[in-house]
Amino acid sequence: DVKVTQSSRYLVKRTGEKVFLECVQDMDHENMFWYRQDPGLGLRLIYFSYDVKMKEKGDIPEGYSVSREKKERFSLILESASTNQTSMYLCASSLGGGGETQYFGPGTRLLVL
Amino acid sequence: DQQVKQNSPSLSVQEGRISILNCDYTNSMFDYFLWYKKYPAEGPTFLISISSIKDKNEDGRFTVFLNKSAKHLSLHIVPSQPGDSAVYFCAASAIYNNNDMRFGAGTRLTVKP
Numbered sequence: 001d002v003k004v005t006q007s008s009r010y011l012v013k014r015t016g017e018k019v020f021l022e023c024v025q026d027m028d029h030e031n032m033f034w035y036r037q038d039p040g041l042g043l044r045l046i047y048f049s050y051d052v053k054m055k056e057k058g059d060i061p062e063g064y065s066v067s068r069e070k071k072e073r074f075s076l077i078l079e080s081a082s083t084n085q086t087s088m089y090l091c092a093s094s095l096g097g098g099g100e101t102q103y104f105g106p107g108t109r110l111l112v113l
Numbered sequence: 114d115q116q117v118k119q120n121s122p123s124l125s126v127q128e129g130r131i132s133i134l135n136c137d138y139t140n141s142m143f144d145y146f147l148w149y150k151k152y153p154a155e156g157p158t159f160l161i162s163i164s165s166i167k168d169k170n171e172d173g174r175f176t177v178f179l180n181k182s183a184k185h186l187s188l189h190i191v192p193s194q195p196g197d198s199a200v201y202f203c204a205a206s207a208i209y210n211n212n213d214m215r216f217g218a219g220t221r222l223t224v225k226p
Contacts (some may be wrong), residue, residue: 043216101159104149
C-alpha cells in the first residue's frame with residue numbers, strides 16, 4: 001500500500017510566521033503535489049514536483065514555496081503566513097508517466113491567526 | 114476557471130437505494146477521470162477511474178459512466194450503505210499531462226439508515 005504521511009494534522013500559527021509543512025511518501029513515486037482544499041472550491045494545486053529539485057507552479061502558488069531535496073520528501077513553505085492561508089493542505093504522490101492515480105496524505109489543517 | 118464541476122454540493126439517500134453523483138467537465142483534452150472519497154479529517158482516497166476509451170467501469174458496488182459527447186460522468190453506488198457517507202470528488206486529467214489534474218468542488222453524500 002502507498003503511504004503518504006504529513007508531519008502535522010493540525011497547526012495554529014500567527015500572521016507573519018514562516019510555516020513548514022512536510023510530506024513523505026514511501027513508494028518511490030516520481031511526482032509529488034501540494035493542494036489546498038477549501039469549501040466550495042475543491043482541491044486546488046499549489047505546486048508540484050516531478051523529480052528531485054524540480055518544481056512547477058500550480059494554480060495558486062502565490063505566498064508559497066516548495067522544496068524537494070530527496071525523492072521521498074516534499075515540503076511546502078509559507079514564507080509569511082496570512083489569514084487567507086487558513087485551509088486544509090493535502091499532499092499527494094503519483095508514480096509518474098501520465099494517467100496515474102494520485103495518493104493523498106491525511107491532510108494538515110492550518111489555522112493562521 | 115473551474116474545468117470540473119460538481120453542481121450538487123450535497124446528496125441524501127436511503128440505505129439500500131442507488132446514489133448517483135454527477136460531474137461535468139469543460140476541457141475536451143481530458144481523457145482520464147477519477148473519483149475520490151474523503152472522510153472528515155482524512156485525505157481523499159482513490160475510488161474508481163475511467164479512461165476515455167471506455168464508457169463504463171465497474172468495481173463492486175461502484176460504477177462510473179462516461180459520456181464524452183456531453184462531457185459528463187457519473188458515479189453510481191448500488192446499494193448505498195451508511196459507510197458510504199463522505200465527500201466525493203470528481204477529478205480529470207489528460208494522460209499526457211497527469212500533473213495537471215483538476216478536481217471538482219465535491220459532493221457530500223449522506224446515506225441514512
